[in-house]
Amino acid sequence: MTKSARYCRTLVWIAAASALLTGLPCVLAQDHAAQPHVIELLADSDSRYKFAGERTPEITVKAGEQVLLRVTARRGKSWNRDGSIHGFSLLRAKDRTKVEGWDLLFKPGNQEFRLTAPAKPGEYVVVCTVICSEDHEGMHMKFIVLP
Numbered sequence: 001m002t003k004s005a006r007y008c009r010t011l012v013w014i015a016a017a018s019a020l021l022t023g024l025p026c027v028l029a030q031d032h033a034a035q036p037h038v039i040e041l042l043a044d045s046d047s048r049y050k051f052a053g054e055r056t057p058e059i060t061v062k063a064g065e066q067v068l069l070r071v072t073a074r075r076g077k078s079w080n081r082d083g084s085i086h087g088f089s090l091l092r093a094k095d096r097t098k099v100e101g102w103d104l105l106f107k108p109g110n111q112e113f114r115l116t117a118p119a120k121p122g123e124y125v126v127v128c129t130v131i132c133s134e135d136h137e138g139m140h141m142k143f144i145v146l147p
């Protein structure tokens, strides 16, 4: 190998290594930003929200974070004309006003919602907005937003 060929090869190596080193943190940062907080929820036929392995349903998120809500919904005794079988409406606990973008309706089976957590930390409540059975009034849960 000639001296200049070796020199050229060294340059290629340096270029490749520096591309890797500068590119890597960027890829990692993008990957992190693209990862939402995944919440798997069951909206059950007995008019209750449920999470696997938890006795009392409750959601905790960080203010402003991206949330991927994965829902399985099972039909109760009654449902809406449009086919919605349960609702999921996020309200501020202190005045029961609705949080924009968080008024959802569930169809039977699996569905996903990409949401942004409220910017303001505090206590919220989730209520079902479909009269899903005589026990519909009991279909609610706490929702906590951490700073």
Ligand SMILES: [Cu+2]
Pocket: 047, 048, 085, 086, 087, 128, 129, 130, 131, 132, 136, 139
């Ligand atoms: Cu319901």
